[in-house]
Amino acid sequence: MHIDIITVLPGLLEGPFSHSILKRAEEKGLAKVEIHDLRDYGIGKQKTVDGYAFGGGAGMVMMIEPIANCIDSLKKLRDYDEIIYMTPDGKTFDQSTANALSLKQNLIILCGHYKGVDERVRQKFITREISIGDFVLSGGELPAALVTDAIIRLLPGVLNDETSALTDSFQDGLLAPPVFTRPAEYAGLKVPEVLLSGHAAKIESWRFEQSVRRTHERRPDLMNGDLSKERGDNI
The missing domain is CATH 1.10.1270.20 (tRNA(m1g37)methyltransferase, domain 2)
Structure with missing residues (x-):
């Protein structure tokens, strides 16, 4: 399995994937998680990734162009089964969703931030929207790590005792x-x-x-x- 996570704060995701089961899965060649800094695809010299919302209001909105550039770049490398957006208004994540996603081969997870993404990102690219509960965090990085952990631990060979996951x-x-x-x-x-x-x-x-x-x-x-x-x- 290959999971690509797109974020404006890649540092938040360095810890979860360098320890325990997730690290073991990568060492065994069963899963690969790559973190992509959205600012690498930002606009102009400032590598801008957000802008003010049309119509006014507090907070910034993640722009469509950097996200589109990043996703288009990844699509040149492999075909994706799902492009997931972590958002408070998505479908609540549960074990059945983890089971279904564990059967996929390639996933992109887009971490929301600020006031969210330009709605056209959701219309054009996103195939599944996931929430981890009825509350709001500063961004989708920690929820993305949670979802990734829940998926990868289900892959055959990741756990020392494969029946362990079946009795969770x-x-x-x-x-x-x-x-x-x-x-x-x-x-x-x-x-x-x-x-x-x-x-x-x-x-x-x-x-x-x-x-x-x-x-x-x-x-x-x-x-x-x-x-x-x-x-x-x-x-």
Whole structure:
């Protein structure tokens, strides 16, 4: 997978892609993330990338020409499956979107900034608009890093245990169950006996029960019907 991120603040993205899973994915040759400074495509000697909004109002707007020049330059190198714009008014990012994007080969992510981009950028280039929640940040750089992390960790071979991603929260519409590790008892708090039993079927049933219970308590909006009745479990 190749992901190109277009930004006016490339420094904000240096850290997230030089550590942990993302770095491992690149070292294995499974994914490549490139950061492109939009100012390299700016207009005139000042490399201008923004201007005042027509009609007045506070804040600056990202100009269409630098963005178009950057995207056109990238398109000469490869064909893109999606050109994504990070924006507060996009569709809220979720696990199903991450799953779908992880099946793509080449992506461009455009980070919004200031008051956003000239609307013609969205009309001409953007194929998908993504938000990470109903709040506003200074720019789309951190959301772009978040989306990139969520996508790349799903690629086969990135995680040491590929089944780990399949048991994450939201993959089956439920939150993940509680997890425990050594010691089996700490300050009077004990690991549930079923997890120490070695009985795979009982452990799986317990985990499903806990996932349903936790989802019902914390995120009832995710519940799709009565899963306990479907499984016959005593929730």
